[in-house]
Structure formats: C-alpha cells, structure tokens
Amino acid sequence: MSNDNEILFEKGKQNDSKLKIERKEGEPTPAFKGASWAALLVGVAAYLIGLFNATMLLNEKGYYFAVLIFGLYSAVSLQKAVRDKDEGIPVTTIYYGISWFALIVAIALMVIGLYNAGSIDLSEKGFYGMAFVLSLFAAITVQKNIRDTQRARERD
Template structure:
C-alpha cells in the first residue's frame, strides 16, 4: 500500500518520489520573458503625453503672462520631459545590467528634481496666476512627465521585438520589392 500511495502522490509532490526539488531544477533569479506592450497601453501612453503637453501649452498660450514668463514655463516643461526620460532610461539600464555611471545617474536625478523645483518655485511666486491656474499647470506638468516615462518604456520595449512582416499581397511589400 505504501508503494501505491507514494506513486499516487509523486504526481502531486515531485520530492515524494525522490525527484530533485523544483528550486534545484531552475535558477532562483530567472528573468521573466519580456512581453510586447499592448496596443492599448501604447496608445494610452501617447494620448496621455499629447494631452498633458497640449493642455500645458494651450494654458501658456491663453495666459496673460509676459512672453519671458511663458518662455520660462516652456523651458521648464522641456527640461522636465528630458530629465524624466533620461532618468527612466538610466534606472532601467541599471536594472537590466547595462552599465550606467553613477555620475550620470546622479545628474539625471538632480535634473528631475531641479525641473520640479523650478516649476514649483515659479508657480509659488507667480502672483498674476490664480490658484486654480497654478494647479492646472502643476497637474499638466505631472501628467506630461509620467506619460513621457511610459512612452519611453514602450519605445524601448517595442524595440526588442521584430516588426511584423507584411502580408504577401500588401501594397507596401510590393513597393519594397521594387527597390
């Protein structure tokens, strides 16, 4: 009976029949297989980026600020977008084992903190803006930074996968054959 019981349970518990434990059969830190971002996530990321940047820029265009103030807020937006994407790339490079210097990583963190501080200080001292306008700029800025990181992640993830081949009868495929 014990032989039958051990053979019956060996299909449930691999260690019951003397098999090596599952942890010994595969490495402990197995890398998950990269997955292609879904078209919905890619589209939502781009939509959020375009909406955030457009809202911020439309707000600047419609504001009664002096041109030099508008230029300041535009430069802060561009600096913040670059800093957020740069920091995301650096952090991801390190997570994937791609060398990134500590100096550049520190500069990326400093740049993002500086962009946030410049926006915060600028809005705090903007006496001509209503509190609701200040909140609007802050939220549009935050949305744009977050979305830029998501778009950069998608671009990098999609670069790992080959582009789908075109169908035989596709007009684009015929155009490529004539070159």
C-alpha cells in the first residue's frame, strides 16, 4: 500500500515540475508582472479615453494629459531614487529632493485642476483621480518588476 502512495506521490511531483515555470530568485512571478502591466495599461487607457471623450476645451485636455505624463515620470523617478538610496547606490540629495518635489507637484496639479474644473461632473472628477492614482501606482510597480527581473538575471 505504501508503494502505491509513493508512486502516486512521485507522479504528482513529476507533473508539478512540468507545470512550474523556472524563475530566478528575486524575480517577480509572471502573474505579478502581467497584473502590473495590465493595471498600467488599464489606468492610462481609461484616463486617455476619458480625456478623448470629455467635453472640455483642448487646452484643458492638454493640461490633464501633461499632468498624467509628468506624474508617471516623477513617480518612476522617485521609485528609482528611493531604491538606489536603499541599495547603497549613490543618489545626490538634490536629485532625491527634486524627485519628491516633482511627484508632490504632479499630484497637487491634478487635485487643484480637478477641484477648480467647473465643467467636469463630480463623478468624472473621481474617475480621473482614480485613473491617475492607478496609473502612478502601476508605473512604479512595472518599473520595480523590470529592475527586479534584470537584477535576478544578472546574478547568474
């Protein structure tokens, strides 16, 4: 009876090893990478589709587009600066400070723009705010995944 159980266990181990994807230590899982990219694409696409369909003036649309791009860049830049500093990679104080300042300004510009937007319904303001936050978070996560993957592959 125990031999049957051992054989079944061995067969189970063989099947599990065939399904398991080899990944290096420290590398994010493919599911996490995919979820991060999906969140970034959904956030940015929703924001841009909302802007395209909005009944605001072109200069207002340009403002919200510029704030999104500025926010994405500043979030990734800050994530890199924080991580470099944590890992002992030299980061100048001025760059670190500017990274924080840029992200705070991007978020402030979004909040101020939405607060003062008289032509946008409250539900649309919430939509833009949530799409903006999702995009920033996802951009940070995608950049982290890329860096973790690169570092895990360099170890070998």
